[in-house]
Amino acid sequence: MNLEDQLRQALRRRRPPAGFEQRVLAAVRNQASQGQRPRESGWARWFPPRTWAAAMAALAVLFLIAGQVREHWRQRQAGLQAREQLIYALELTSSKLTYAQQKALQQRTIALNIREKP
Amino acid sequence: MITTAQSVAANAEEQREESFLSLIEEHKSMVYGLAWNSFQDAALAEEIAQDVFLELHKHLERLEGANHIKNWLRKVTVNRCIDHSRRRKLRPNLGLDDVPEPAAAAPDSDPLLEARLRRMVASLPEKLRTVVILRYQEDLSLEEIGAVLGLPAQTVKSRLQRSLEMLRAKLEPGALGRER
Numbered sequence: 085m086n087l088e089d090q091l092r093q094a095l096r097r098r099r100p101p102a103g104f105e106q107r108v109l110a111a112v113r114n115q116a117s118q119g120q121r122p123r124e125s126g127w128a129r130w131f132p133p134r135t136w137a138a139a140m141a142a143l144a145v146l147f148l149i150a151g152q153v154r155e156h157w158r159q160r161q162a163g164l165q166a167r168e169q170l171i172y173a174l175e176l177t178s179s180k181l182t183y184a185q186q187k188a189l190q191q192r193t194i195a196l197n198i199r200e201k202p
Numbered sequence: 203m204i205t206t207a208q209s210v211a212a213n214a215e216e217q218r219e220e221s222f223l224s225l226i227e228e229h230k231s232m233v234y235g236l237a238w239n240s241f242q243d244a245a246l247a248e249e250i251a252q253d254v255f256l257e258l259h260k261h262l263e264r265l266e267g268a269n270h271i272k273n274w275l276r277k278v279t280v281n282r283c284i285d286h287s288r289r290r291k292l293r294p295n296l297g298l299d300d301v302p303e304p305a306a307a308a309p310d311s312d313p314l315l316e317a318r319l320r321r322m323v324a325s326l327p328e329k330l331r332t333v334v335i336l337r338y339q340e341d342l343s344l345e346e347i348g349a350v351l352g353l354p355a356q357t358v359k360s361r362l363q364r365s366l367e368m369l370r371a372k373l374e375p376g377a378l379g380r381e382r
Binding site: 087088090091092093094095096097098099100101104105107108109111112115 | 219222223226227230231232234235238239244247248251252255256259315316317319320323334335337338339341366369370373
């Protein structure tokens with residue numbers, strides 16, 4: 085017997101184990117019953133409720149953090165503005181005091197000059 | 203209460219199931235054999251065969267005639283085996299070099315030699331293995347194999363020759379008894 089005949093002999097068809105037909109039929113019925121179940125819409129299949137809930141929770145946390153950051157930024161801006169106003173007020177007061185001091189010194193000098201002249 | 207329409211539908215379903223059962227009975231050894239000879243794994247062969255018949259059940263209304271069904275089954279089984287082999291990166295359990303040399307020349311239709319040949323075929327590269335199985339299990343011509351695989355007959359011929367050379371190279375000259 086040559087190689088090709090040996091291969092024909094070795095590679096002959098094979099019967100599957102007993103009960104194969106019944107297992108296939110059971111699989112067919114199982115598939116059919118699955119096909120009869122109400123199918124979820126494409127949207128619901130890709131985004132099941134659990135995924136939705138997780139996404140919404142993540143979004144809520146994100147909004148909360150964004151609110152906190154915004155509030156912190158707003159308070160910081162108000163503080164900076166108040167600081168600038170205070171500095172401006174102090175500078176103004178300082179210039180007024182300097183002016184008053186100069187005026188007082190001038191008056192004193194004039195008074196001394198009048199007293200020294202006969 | 204069962205109405206006439208329900209009864210007719212049940213009868214039609216029963217008949218459909220019976221004709222499907224007879225199709226399974228007729229083609230199961232071809233489908234299972236193709237998968238078994240490809241992988242040498244009974245569980246995997248049954249899984250593939252079941253998948254193929256499930257697919258047949260889905261497409262049954264589109265198939266016309268016994269030959270059409272047979273060719274369709276052959277093609278789908280071969281494609282499933284190729285897909286399975288590629289998807290799971292399934293490598294043969296044994297490489298050609300792992301198949302042990304026979305201790306002595308074996309007589310004709312030696313079950314051990316047959317088992318060794320099957321293992322050697324299963325260890326061939328996927329493209330060659332499919333051609334060998336279609337040729338020697340299904341006894342198809344080069345043109346018919348080409349039609350199943352979508353290849354020119356010349357390509358099938360060269361693959362077949364290469365496969366036989368590889369198998370011959372592995373077998374000792376005396377291993378097949380009166381091999382020419």
